Amino acid sequence: MTGSVTDRLNVEFAGEEYSVAPGEVFTVGREGDLAIDDNLFLHRNFLTIRNVEGLWLLSNVGTRLSATVTDTGGRVQAWLAPGARLPLVFAATTVIFSAGPTTYELTIHAAEPTFRETQPTYPDDDDGLSTIGDVPMTHSQRVMILALAEPVLRREGTGMSELPTSAQAAERLGWTLTRFNRKLDNVCDKLDRAGVPGLRGGVRSYATNRRVRLVEHAIAARMVTRDDLPLLDLEHDNAVGLADD
CATH class of the missing domain: 1.10.10 (Arc Repressor Mutant, subunit A)
Structure with a gap:
């Protein structure tokens, strides 16, 4: 199943982009579709991305490592523990995780996100903190x-x-x-x-x-x-x- 351009997700890591279509299961780890590093602290299969009934899901299929998942504005953050899964609802979602002393970061882009972000406003800090x-x-x-x-x-x-x-x-x-x-x-x-x-x-x-x-x-x-x-x-x-x- 190929899926249209708007149906797909793009995964960006270290200057490379990978396209994921509905019906596919995209795997991130030491092996898989995105084999990111020959790091023995990293699971062979750590994260998966798949579309379930029209909703994209990020799952942690590892047993030891966790990942931090956030929108690119840093306003929403979740900790993805082993066995957990999260819906990918933002136009861009950042995934950060560590294996041994190495920290990895990848970004998942959705052409048709479920959630549309608004421009945030921040109060001025004048207390020295x-x-x-x-x-x-x-x-x-x-x-x-x-x-x-x-x-x-x-x-x-x-x-x-x-x-x-x-x-x-x-x-x-x-x-x-x-x-x-x-x-x-x-x-x-x-x-x-x-x-x-x-x-x-x-x-x-x-x-x-x-x-x-x-x-x-x-x-x-x-x-x-x-x-x-x-x-x-x-x-x-x-x-x-x-x-x-």
Whole structure:
């Protein structure tokens, strides 16, 4: 079944586009229609896209990994856990997920979306804080997130990025590792209390997964953008200057 142009979805990843027609099942993973990377942390079959009775559905068919799904404006966000599925109703839907230290991003485009977006308006922030949803972030918390998300933000378009370790991110800011980890603890606790999933758990999962999950959420929710990247050099110069005094 081929389907018309308006019936189809297009999946964009790393500069390549893939067309999905009704009646087809499109698979994303280490293998499948979109074999995105030879990464042993990634499931052979992780995500599927299919049309069910006229509605496009994104399903997580993996057993361990989750994905963050958002409209491209960052106003609607969902966490797609193993076994879950979501309708694809926006003109463009961004899917972000991590496998090991690598974060991946792809975009799904619909020619005839079910939901039509309106232009949002945002109130001016004049209190010195960056308000992300209902979660305020201080300047130091924001630049900490930026240091982790920098490779993703510098990447052109969709694709994959290797996230820095905590030690590398601390060095980027000119901070001690102790200070960086304290800020990371504070941000993860704050977002966890606000209901963001995946930032807390057992000791092992908390230690290894919280950085990548934080970056997934920060990018999807537009907590940080490419326009914020100059803050990293400013923070590093200020931190090194204070240390030299």
